[in-house]
Amino acid sequence: MGIPLRNMHEWSNRNGKMFKEFVFSDFIEAFSWMTKVALWAEKIDHHPEWTNHWNRVSVTLCTHSQGNTITDKDHALARIMDQLYHAQQ
Amino acid sequence: MGIPLRNMHEWSNRNGKMFKEFVFSDFIEAFSWMTKVALWAEKIDHHPEWTNHWNRVSVTLCTHSQGNTITDKDHALARIMDQLYHAQQ
Amino acid sequence: MGIPLRNMHEWSNRNGKMFKEFVFSDFIEAFSWMTKVALWAEKIDHHPEWTNHWNRVSVTLCTHSQGNTITDKDHALARIMDQLYHAQQ
Amino acid sequence: MGIPLRNMHEWSNRNGKMFKEFVFSDFIEAFSWMTKVALWAEKIDHHPEWTNHWNRVSVTLCTHSQGNTITDKDHALARIMDQLYHAQQ
Numbered sequence: 001m002g003i004p005l006r007n008m009h010e011w012s013n014r015n016g017k018m019f020k021e022f023v024f025s026d027f028i029e030a031f032s033w034m035t036k037v038a039l040w041a042e043k044i045d046h047h048p049e050w051t052n053h054w055n056r057v058s059v060t061l062c063t064h065s066q067g068n069t070i071t072d073k074d075h076a077l078a079r080i081m082d083q084l085y086h087a088q089q
Numbered sequence: 090m091g092i093p094l095r096n097m098h099e100w101s102n103r104n105g106k107m108f109k110e111f112v113f114s115d116f117i118e119a120f121s122w123m124t125k126v127a128l129w130a131e132k133i134d135h136h137p138e139w140t141n142h143w144n145r146v147s148v149t150l151c152t153h154s155q156g157n158t159i160t161d162k163d164h165a166l167a168r169i170m171d172q173l174y175h176a177q178q
Numbered sequence: 179m180g181i182p183l184r185n186m187h188e189w190s191n192r193n194g195k196m197f198k199e200f201v202f203s204d205f206i207e208a209f210s211w212m213t214k215v216a217l218w219a220e221k222i223d224h225h226p227e228w229t230n231h232w233n234r235v236s237v238t239l240c241t242h243s244q245g246n247t248i249t250d251k252d253h254a255l256a257r258i259m260d261q262l263y264h265a266q267q
Numbered sequence: 268m269g270i271p272l273r274n275m276h277e278w279s280n281r282n283g284k285m286f287k288e289f290v291f292s293d294f295i296e297a298f299s300w301m302t303k304v305a306l307w308a309e310k311i312d313h314h315p316e317w318t319n320h321w322n323r324v325s326v327t328l329c330t331h332s333q334g335n336t337i338t339d340k341d342h343a344l345a346r347i348m349d350q351l352y353h354a355q356q
Contacts, residue, residue, distance in 0.1 A: 027314050028128045031305045035213070036121040038298045039220050047294050053316040088177065116225050120216045124302070127209045131306050136205050138231040206306045214299040266355065 011061075011078055018061040018074050022085055027054050033088055040080045046073040048081075100150075100167055107150040107163050111174055116143050122177055129169045135162040137170075189239075189256055196239040196252050200263055205232050211266055218258045224251040226259075278328075278345055285328040285341050289352055294321050300355055307347045313340040315348075 011020045024030040030052060041047045049060040059081065061074040100109045113119040119141060130136045138149040148170065150163040189198045202208040208230060219225045227238040237259065239252040278287045291297040297319060308314045316327040326348065328341040 027305075027309060028125055031128065031302075032121055032125040035124045035298075035302065036117055038294075039117045039120065039217060042217050042221050042294060047321050049318065049320040051316065051318040054314050116216075116220060120213075124209075124213065127205075128306060128309050131205060131209075132309050136232050138229065140227065140229040142227040143225050206303055209306065210299055210303040213302045214295055217295045217298065 013070075014060070016062070016069065018059075018070055018078055020059050020078070020081075022057045022059065022081070024055045024057070024088075029088065030055050030057055033057070033084060036084050037077075037081055040084075041077065044073070044076065044080075046077050048077060102159075103149070105151070105158065107159055107167055108148065109167070109170075110145060110147045111170070113144045113146070113177075118177065119144050119146055122146070122173060125173050126170055129173075130166065133162070133165065133169075135166050137166060191248075192238070194240070194247065196237075196248055196256055198237050198256070198259075200235045200237065200259070202233045202235070202266075207266065208233050208235055211235070211262060214262050215255075215259055218262075219255065222251070222254065222258075224255050226255060280337075281327070283329070283336065285326075285337055285345055287326050287345070287348075289324045289326065289348070291322045291324070291355075296355065297322050297324055300324070300351060303351050304344075304348055307351075308344065311340070311343065311347075313344050315344060 011018045013019070022030075022033070024033065034050070034052060034057060037048070046063070051058045061070070061077060062068045063071040063073050100107045102108070111119075111122070113122065123139070123141060123146060126137070135152070140147045150159070150166060151157045152160040152162050189196045191197070200208075200211070202211065212228070212230060212235060215226070224241070229236045239248070239255060240246045241249040241251050278285045280286070289297075289300070291300065301317070301319060301324060304315070313330070318325045328337070328344060329335045330338040330340050
């Protein structure tokens with residue numbers, strides 16, 4: 001859809017945690033994606049800290065049992081989120 | 090993916106009601122689609138009769154307030170289901 | 179709430195499978211319960227065959243990998259469904 | 268369950284917006300409540316800004332079309348959230 005947003009799908013490091021904002025067309029799209037992620041999160045037993053406001057979802061990932069550092073679990077959940085997001089676009 | 094299923098996206102008439110089966114890759118995909126449809130169904134105040142079994146969802150549509158006949162409301166909900174389904178594939 | 183329905187919370191045997199119908203106050207209550215069950219089902223990797231129509235959810239349980247017989251997995255999922263249902267009433 | 272938390276169910280005013288934190292027993296309970304609220308939010312076309320972290324959901328309410336002030340819509344959504352929360356405990 002037009003010029004690709006170069007850093008659209010990148011995660012950034014914010015205060016030692018992984019951070020990314022996902023943007024959807026509306027609330028239903030955003031919340032359905034959250035449901036999909038929720039099912040995966042519970043399955044792999046690793047949960048995000050996430051904020052939703054209508055069509056936007058901001059995600060912060062870190063591993064509490066490892067002193068709030070970034071671990072493989074966070075990278076795995078980030079990959080799931082990205083894949084589910086791209087599949088929906 | 091291989092030979093296209095010619096009538097894949099068609100609704101059929103079964104005992105005077107609209108009927109269609111949707112197939113997904115797994116339970117998470119199927120249930121997330123159901124969540125999306127549920128949000129729309131409640132919004133337009135028209136609900137399906139649907140059966141889910143892992144990656145499959147069979148849908149039956151008719152309008153109870155109109156003697157279980159097929160009305161515009163059913164066609165509207167069918168269109169929403171189709172659009173959300175195709176967007177997810 | 180009036181006279182207790184004696185067999186309300188019993189599962190019956192229907193064609194060699196466990197069967198039960200759950201009744202809710204409306205669609206939102208029914209679908210939210212389904213979401214809760216879906217999260218558990220995916221977590222324990224055992225899924226129901228279920229039909230929803232507005233405020234009703236009919237559930238059939240059996241274990242496909244065991245020749246569609248009833249196994250401990252079905253009893254475990256049935257218990258989860260009952261507990262989540264009672265917690266919501 | 269023990270000493271009632273006196274202000275547990277109160278909303279506070281934070282920077283001119285309504286704010287409240289809801290605490291659940293686990294992620295499944297928290298996310299199922301969010302699903303229920305999401306269905307209502309879309310139905311009444313008024314959406315929260317909310318942050319979830321495992322068993323916690325922090326909610327901020329204001330009305331954007333009214334200059335981010337607190338309106339009847341926010342009070343209505345707050346009531347729905349409270350009722351659904353209490354019904355689940």
